Amino acid sequence: MAALARMVFIGFIVLTIIYMCLSFYSRSVRRSKLEAEWDQAGGPGDRDSFVRAGLQDYDGSLRRKLILGVYVIPSIAIGLLIYFTNFA
Template sequence: MGLIRLIIFGFLGMTVAYYLVSWYSRSVRLERLEKDWDADPQGDDAARQTHIDAGMAAYEKGFRKKLILLIYVVPVILVITAFYVTNTG
């Protein structure tokens, strides 16, 4: 029963952490795109929005977004390792 509880609450905790880190990373990327545009404006508001949309689309396909998925992988590996080390010694 304890293992099931660990899995459920661990998954919920990792999901909350994933969404918080993902949201923060997106906001940092958006802020950077806006600052880049403000430093060298090259058109009107429509061009600015196009620049930001293109940058966010590149972010969605990028490596950083995939790295955030390690929030699910690393804790699982650590728990499995701790379980193995505890039970084989």
């Protein structure tokens, strides 16, 4: 039982690191796309406020929520692997 708890704890730490890296990467890609869009359009208004408003929209988007699959998919895969190894 202690080995399972250790595996869950270490797995959670690893998945959290992966989630943070993906989240930062996705946000930086979105920021660069917004900056390129503002540059291409000729810049209606202030660039920083345009990017800030776009990132606020991104924070509530589906893509941001889908990154949480980093926790769900490996957890389900490991659970199924343990189940089929022991009971099937």
